[in-house]
Amino acid sequence: MNCLRLGISKNFNYLTMECRRLHLLKSQAYINGEWVSAGNKAVFPVTNPANDQLIVEVPDMDATDAQNAVSVATNAFQTWKDTTAKERSYILRKWFDMCQKNTDLLAEIITAESGKPLAESKGEVAYGNSFLEWFADTARHIDGEVIQSPWPNKQIILTRQPIGVVSIITPWNFPFAMITRKVGALMAAGCTCVIKPSEDTPLSALAAAELAEKAGVPKGVINVVTASRKNAAAVGKVMCEHPNVGCISFTGSTHVGKILYGMAASGIKRVSLELGGNAPFIVFPSADIEHALDNAMLAKFRNNGQACVGANRFFIHEDVYDQFVEGFKKRIGQKCILGPGTKEGVTCGPLINKMQADKVSNLVNDAVSKGAKPLIGGKFATDIGSKFYESTLLVDVKPEMNIYGEEIFGPVAVCLKFKTEDEVLKVANSTRSGLAAYVFTKDLGQSFRMSRKLEFGMVAINDGILSAAEPAFGGIKESGIGREGSKHGVEEYTDIKYTLFSALDK
Ligand code: NAP
Numbered sequence: 001m002n003c004l005r006l007g008i009s010k011n012f013n014y015l016t017m018e019c020r021r022l023h024l025l026k027s028q029a030y031i032n033g034e035w036v037s038a039g040n041k042a043v044f045p046v047t048n049p050a051n052d053q054l055i056v057e058v059p060d061m062d063a064t065d066a067q068n069a070v071s072v073a074t075n076a077f078q079t080w081k082d083t084t085a086k087e088r089s090y091i092l093r094k095w096f097d098m099c100q101k102n103t104d105l106l107a108e109i110i111t112a113e114s115g116k117p118l119a120e121s122k123g124e125v126a127y128g129n130s131f132l133e134w135f136a137d138t139a140r141h142i143d144g145e146v147i148q149s150p151w152p153n154k155q156i157i158l159t160r161q162p163i164g165v166v167s168i169i170t171p172w173n174f175p176f177a178m179i180t181r182k183v184g185a186l187m188a189a190g191c192t193c194v195i196k197p198s199e200d201t202p203l204s205a206l207a208a209a210e211l212a213e214k215a216g217v218p219k220g221v222i223n224v225v226t227a228s229r230k231n232a233a234a235v236g237k238v239m240c241e242h243p244n245v246g247c248i249s250f251t252g253s254t255h256v257g258k259i260l261y262g263m264a265a266s267g268i269k270r271v272s273l274e275l276g277g278n279a280p281f282i283v284f285p286s287a288d289i290e291h292a293l294d295n296a297m298l299a300k301f302r303n304n305g306q307a308c309v310g311a312n313r314f315f316i317h318e319d320v321y322d323q324f325v326e327g328f329k330k331r332i333g334q335k336c337i338l339g340p341g342t343k344e345g346v347t348c349g350p351l352i353n354k355m356q357a358d359k360v361s362n363l364v365n366d367a368v369s370k371g372a373k374p375l376i377g378g379k380f381a382t383d384i385g386s387k388f389y390e391s392t393l394l395v396d397v398k399p400e401m402n403i404y405g406e407e408i409f410g411p412v413a414v415c416l417k418f419k420t421e422d423e424v425l426k427v428a429n430s431t432r433s434g435l436a437a438y439v440f441t442k443d444l445g446q447s448f449r450m451s452r453k454l455e456f457g458m459v460a461i462n463d464g465i466l467s468a469a470e471p472a473f474g475g476i477k478e479s480g481i482g483r484e485g486s487k488h489g490v491e492e493y494t495d496i497k498y499t500l501f502s503a504l505d506k
Contacts, residue, residue, distance in 0.1 A: 022055070022112060024105045024207035029059045029226045032072040033219025039065050044228035046203055049115040049350040049387050050340035058202050058226045066194065066238040069223040073165040073192040074244040076220025081162045081190040085140045088188055092136035095215035099129045099180075099208070106207055110176055111341040113201045115349035115387070116303055118341055127467065128177030128208075131485060134469035135184035138490055142189060155501040160494040162190030163270055164246030167239035169260065171252045172352050173306045175201035178251045179208055181473075181484045182272075183222060189493040191246070194223045196235055200352050202226040240264050247272065247493060251308075254433070254478045261481075272482035272492045274308070274474060276407045277435030280428035281311035282450070284421075285319040287440035287462070293327045295464030296413070299438055301336055301391060302465070304348045305411040306356070308479075309436040309458070309467065312408055314415045315424050321417045328413065329375045329393050336391035336411070338381050348411060350387035357387045360410030367394055367401040367414075377411070405431065421446065429455045435475035438464055457483075 028035035037043075038059035046055045059065075080088075099106060107121035116124070144159035166186045170178040179195060186193055197205035202224070209224045227235045240248050240263035247270040250260050254275040264271045281299055283292045299311035316324045339346035351357040357380070364378055377392030392412040397404055403414055418424040428437065437456040441447055447461045457475040460466040467473060472483035482492045 022105075022108055022203075024102065024109050024210055025056055025203060026206035026210055027056045027058055028206075029061055029065070030206060030209040030213075030222070030224040031065075031069050032076075032223065033213065038062065039068075044199065044226075046113055046200075048112050049200075049352055050342075050385060052386060055112055055203065058206070060228045060231055061225045061235060062227070062231050063234040063238045066196075066225050066227075066235045067242065069194040069225050070165060070167075070238065070242045070244055072220045073194050073223055076218065077162070077164055077192045080187075080192050080218060080221050083190065085142060085188075088190065089136045089139040091216055092132055092139060092184060092187060095212050095217060096129055096132035096136055098211040098215045099125065099132060102211060103129075106176060106204070106211075109203050109207045110201075111349075113203045114172060114175055114352060116341050117346050117349055120303060121341065124174055124177050128174070128180040130469040131177070131180045131184040134485065135188040135490065138185075138487060139188035141487070142490055142494065151502075153503065153505040155504060157499050157501070159497050159499065160189070160491070161497050162186075163493050163495055164191060165242075165244050166191050166193045166247045166249055166493060167242075167245050168193050168195040169236060169239065169248070169250045169252065170195065170197050170205070172198035172200040173303055173308070175204035176208055179205055181489070182249045182251075183208075185484065185489040186247075186249070186493040187217070187221065189490050191493045192221045192223075194225055194239060196225050196227060196232070196239060199227070199229045199232065236260060237263060240269070241267060243267065246270060249492065250274070257480070270492070272484070273480040274482075274484060275435075275478060275480040276433055277308045277310070277475065277479055278312045278405075278407050278431045278433035279309060279436045279438065279456070280313050280315055280424075280454075281438040281464075282315045282424055282428060282440065283317060283320060283324055284439070284441040284443065284446060285317045286442040286446075287320070288442065289320055289323055289327065291462065292440040293324065293331055295438070295440070295462075296328060297331050297335060297464075299464035300413045301332075301348060301411055304351065305360075306352065306409050310409070311413070311438060311464070313404075313428070314413055315418050315428060316415055317424075318417050318419055321415070325375065325393070325395060325415050328415065332376050332391050332393055332413070338384055338388050338390065340385075348391055350385055351389055351410060352387070354387065356409065357389060360389050360408065360412060363403040363406065363408060363410075364392060364394065364412055367397055367403045370398065370401050372397045372401060372403070407433065421449070425450070425453050429453075432478040433475070434477035435479035436460065436466060
């Protein structure tokens with residue numbers, strides 16, 4: 001581990017303490033089983049969003065480094081694809097074991113670079129790890145089919161073959177789990193990969209790679225290219241357009257997803273896109289309101305609202321609106337404790353960066369200037385740090401306000417009143433996003449109707465959390481293409497090959 005080049009002496013104690021504690025801290029990229037610098041030796045800083053302090057500098061790689069990484073992954077694919085499913089399963093299981101054993105160390109890295117509370121970081125490690133465990137099992141069930149032949153003396157078989165090198169581009173909000181969810185699946189299928197994590201959170205990716213190496217993942221199967229935001233487009237272009245890349249697997253904003261999809265199109269490449277959401281959270285009068293409120297807290301304030309499946313619009317039936325809003329305000333006041341993620345008792349950390357913090361603040365200011373009312377919160381908590389935003393509840397929100405239609409991606413809950421099922425369905429579906437939706441009702445028929453009619457890839461009835469390794473995670477409309485987790489997660493990284501065996505009587 002390279003500790004910091006400590007420029008400012010007053011930071012010395014803090015930084016050395018942080019370095020000593022972060023055992024899985026890496027300061028180089030990982031290519032072909034080696035820890036390496038950028039070809040041109042450039043670096044960029046990774047900072048802690050809770051206090052803006054430098055954690056470490058990592059290589060600022062460019063297009064040439066990305067090309068090299070794709071070549072390495074291409075070579076590794078030649079041998080990895082021919083391993084048995086049993087071998088791949090065994091290695092994935094060992095990686096899972098390593099990550100389990102190092103949960104606390106991984107969690108410290110996640111908290112340091114993303115700001116989320118340590119308890120949430122541990123939850124992310126458990127969640128991320130569940131994909132390694134799941135795909136270790138799934139690897140041995142990527143079966144083909146023998147089809148009834150329409151011809152005598154001919155046999156048809158379908159087999160699933162690995163698609164090749166996969167380019168993986170991930171966001172900062174779940175910097176560990178967004179990687180294992182993809183890499184577990186593609187490794188199970190027999191593919192290799194190049195990962196570009198976000199500028200804000202490359203350290204979780206590097207820590208995961210370190211544990212993969214210790215678990216015996218062969219060199220070149222996993223490669224991590226670290227790059228600053230300045231180089232993201234150039235690196236991304238290589239990762240999307242290189243002829244040896246078979247699939248682009250991206251999690252991030254719909255805006256960037258569209259750019260990558262465009263580049264993938266030029267090479268007719270497979271894409272797996274997990275993009276932005278705009279989840280409705282709908283409460284009907286028959287619901288258990290206390291239960292709905294507990295789940296509203298999870299669906300909105302997990303990861304401080306920075307989750308793609310986070311509830312973005314709360315639609316509350318007029319009969320229970322006042323009760324819900326009052327209970328929501330009370331819970332936010334009691335349960336949202338702002339502070340650095342390492343502090344005991346903190347439940348909401350900082351927002352990830354200045355851009356994100358300004359975006360959230362601008363959405364609230366725009367709404368308030370047009371008549372919305374914050375019942376609690378509504379401003380920065382500047383006494384704690386530069387990126388802490390108060391957990392906020394807004395009412396009197398109208399369609400002309402930006403916050404009405406945009407993905408907030410922050411700790412701001414917006415409550416709107418509705419009268420009928422048809423009305424709420426219409427407004428909930430009136431978005432180009434279609435990732436997750438939440439419905440609270442005790443009416444069985446209504447729960448089935450909502451499940452069928454909501455235009456979202458995932459619908460949770462009477463729950464505020466739906467992510468797990470077992471179900472198929474993904475969106476429709478502009479929220480994405482493809483599914484992660486479940487038995488379908490592996491299919492994204494395979495092609496079906498049809499082989500005809502003919503002249504069997506000759
Ligand atoms: P983002 O700006 O789209 O960034 C995602 C990744 O793409 C980062 O690694 C980013 O690098 C990289 N990137 C940006 N521009 C690029 C380009 N031109 N070429 C190649 N790579 C590029 O998204 P974000 O702000 O980090 O994440 C928040 C968004 O992700 C939200 O919309 C959220 O809903 C979505 N999300 C979706 C899911 C899901 O499963 N559906 C899960 C989590 C998050 P830099 O960060 O260094 O710029």
